[in-house]
Amino acid sequence: MTQCPELDALTGHVRAFARMLTQLRGExxxxxxxxxxxxxxxxxxxxxxxxxxxxxxxxxGLTLPWSSGVVEGHVNRIKxxxxxxxxxxxxxxxxxxxxxxx
Numbered sequence: 031m032t033q034c035p036e037l038d039a040l041t042g043h044v045r046a047f048a049r050m051l052t053q054l055r056g057e058x059x060x061x062x063x064x065x066x067x068x069x070x071x072x073x074x075x076x077x078x079x080x081x082x083x084x085x086x087x088x089x090x091g092l093t094l095p096w097s098s099g100v101v102e103g104h105v106n107r108i109k110x111x112x113x114x115x116x117x118x119x120x121x122x123x124x125x126x127x128x129x130x131x132x
Contacts, residue, residue, distance in 0.1 A: 039069045056092030059085065107131065 043066050050058050059081065066078045081088050111127050 036071065040071045040074065043069070043071065043074055050092055054093055054095065056089040056094075059089050059092060 043062070046058075046062055046065070050056065050062060063078045063082060066074045108124075108128055111131065112124060
């Protein structure tokens with residue numbers, strides 16, 4: 031396709047991972063890691079090694095339909111509120127701001 035086969039391989043691996051992520055196909059993770067290791071994209075090797083360290087949790091995250099997105103949104107909102115107050119407010123004021131924002 032292009033004049034850079036390494037870039038084509040990298041693109042293929044990234045697209046395969048994106049499909050696995052969007053279609054909840056975590057059972058393909060081990061095969062994807064093997065395919066990445068058989069090629070020579072050094073940046074993806076580091077990513078694959080990180081995935082391998084906690085493969086059970088990542089496979090579950092790529093397979094199960096549940097999401098913690100709502101909880102993460104609340105945590106993000108609370109952290110943003112705290113950053114706005116630059117850490118100078120005590121717990122009581124932080125609690126009031128969180129409850130009033132809800």
